[in-house]
Amino acid sequence: MEPIIRVDHLTHTYSAGTPFQRSAVQDMSLEIRRGEFLGIIGHTGSGKSTLIQHLNGLLKPTEGHICLNGQDIWADPKKIRQVRFQVGLVFQYPEYQLFEETVYKDVAFGPKNMGLPQEEIDRRVRASVRAVGLSDEMLEKSPFALSGGQKRRVAIAGVMAMEPEVLILDEPTAGLDPRGCEDILSLLRAYHTRRGSTVVLVSHSMEEIARSTQRIIVLDRGGVRMEGTPAQVFARARELEAVGLDVPQVTKIAHALHEKGVAIDPAVYTVEALQKQLLALKGGRAVC
Amino acid sequence: MSTMLQTEHLTFAYPAEEGESAPTAALEDVTLSVEKGSFVVVLGHNGSGKSTLAKQMNAVLLPCGGMVYVDGMDTKQEALLLEIRRRVGMVFQNPDNQIVANVVEEDVAFAPENLGIPTEEIRRRVDDALAAVGMSEFTRHAPHLLSGGQKQRVAIAGVIAMAPECVVLDEATAMLDPSGRREVLSAIRALNRERGITVVLITHHMDEALNADRLIVMNDGRLAMDGTPAEVFTQVDALRAMGLAAPDTVELLYGLRQGGMDVPLDALTVEDCAAAICRALR
Amino acid sequence: MLKDITLGQFFPGNTIVHRLDPRTKLLCVILYIVALFNAKSVLTYALVAAVLLVCILTSKVHYKALTRGLKPVYIIVAFTAIMNLFFTGGTPVADVWLLRHITFEGIRSAIAMVLRIIMLIMGTFLLTYTTSPISLTDGLERLLSPLKKLKLPIHELAMMMSIALRFIPTLIEETDKIMSAQKARGADFESGNIFQRAKALVPILVPLFISAFRRADELATAMECRCYHGGEGRTTLHVLRYQTADYLVLLAFLALAVGIIVLKHLGL
Structure with missing residues (x-):
């Protein structure tokens, strides 16, 4: 099946031609498959923010192409606004973009810009x-009277209301407490x-990506470093740590046990999975 | 050991805002004390009162009921305000909103300048504070070009330049990425170990609590748990009831015990945990 | 993008112009302006221009940076020139059509005005190009400190200026982010008439203001926590001290200003 988005040899250079010139993304190619829940992971400076701003046409590639449904999104620059309705992007700390008097009006901002009829806007909001x-x-409340976690959810709703084919979220749980994080992740699932x-x-x-997504792409220094299912990626935990990513504690325990000679598969990322393996092991014969 | 911070039946409520009938209670009957030189972590959800507690510790907020003492000084005494704030430095969540000047060294010098310290001494303190957080090479840089972790270390240096006895970090790592968090935590640990500065770290990241001397859990404005990390984290059911999770290590050991395996609960670090499981499997 | 705007007008360097005390530079600019506005003849204009040229050359600021600084005022310069050209009374240049309205005096005063504006701007830009904003506010505070006796809030004003300078890059970055976020929701800032464009700014300005207030609030608390209690009893990391060079330069500019005034009274 054709991927919904294809990134083809993308390079983006900031401040080209000045002494501050630097490439945030360098010859990057990847695919986003139709209907998948994809995780993109990378530390600050790995190029992930630059990449996602290309996916909805906020940034223009210095070199390379972004194809949405097989069409280069920059084929007709006049239609770039249409691309933004098809690829919804939720920025980091999205609550800082709220501006309307009521939650209803704020969520309606996107659909209104799409020029939809009133009833359709209402339905979507x-x-x-x-x-x-x-x-x-909540609809008639001021968004500024809400709690931090609620504000963030309103901001996410504002992008969802455009009913995009692809919904991209940049660090949607940043700064939230564990309960707030889990709320956001479960609503996304x-x-x-x-x-x-x-x-x-x-x-x-790594932790929240592993628990939610079907496939993971690991970025490092402006390029794709790894790609695969969570299990495939977590099997290379040591490599992940080397590129400056935090591996869940449970994966670290599994790797430590594996290195001590315990016969388990170390590519785990939930406590339950490791627990199951260890209890099965104990039921059988102890190897250590 | 003597006491750095002490609260006695501390109660606090934020005044009612427009549209609210009653004031919002944030702290209720909190009694605790923090020993000099210790590393204390305060955990809790948003709204648990942990940030309000932090602001009580250097008289940014004053008690509605009960008392707060900083190094024996009552925070309600206005004449002692500057001395209290000098002794207890505060680092906040958003690094951008606590940096005052547009050159790193000028920012670190801000507090000593306010305290009227002579110029040569300010110079010495600025250099010393920047060295203490590993930011010496950025002395002449513009703060807005630094990374989050670096900005936060500058903010810590700005507090260290007051020569405080205690540093309170109010969710100072919440907005940082993993490497920024590591930078800040190791700087803070070094200050505690090498200079004997009392540290109160307020956070919602469980893993930051593992190396603490003491762990305080706040829930609904009340002190819910107080003890060593091992003592607190092994109360898995009580933590879950508050919607908090123990570290993966304890959660795993807890599950294994329920499955009939003979493992201890208090192996908090990855190494200890792996070793304990190995022993049980043998 | 907004980020590309170079706001820092300051070009770091290590020439004598850069090293002078900011107070000296501020005073010199004032004396220079006094001289410029008292210059009436070719001789006096030439004198002031020569001093400016010497300063530019020693500061090693590229002339392109100075001419770039003039760009926003080209319209004002052109407008002044035309006004002077046509509306100065005197002897017409010739008795044909438009030229009837142009007088010799008009040409003269147009040239004088244009030169004056250009030299004024170049002089002040040289100050901001060679002095960091921090030392500029520092110098300003120190110079105006006698006014504190009159209960004028000089320290507060200087503090406000330096905090504003500190937060300009942060707020620009923030504006950029908010703009991108609203564009991602289909906001359109590039088309429509003036009214529509102004309306399109609301989704940027409201969040920006709210965030600025939040920042101000948090910054105030952070400053209090670092024992800020106004200007009283404050010391500084950098102490300003006049050097020999400062006295010499000040003296030179004083001589310039006095000289020009004397020459003016002598009718030169």
């Missing part, structure tokens, strides 16, 4: 506010299952 787990009585549309989660936390 209500549906997406519900999708992020907020009640209908539910959104993906319900709509079956493509979701891309960008993060520097």
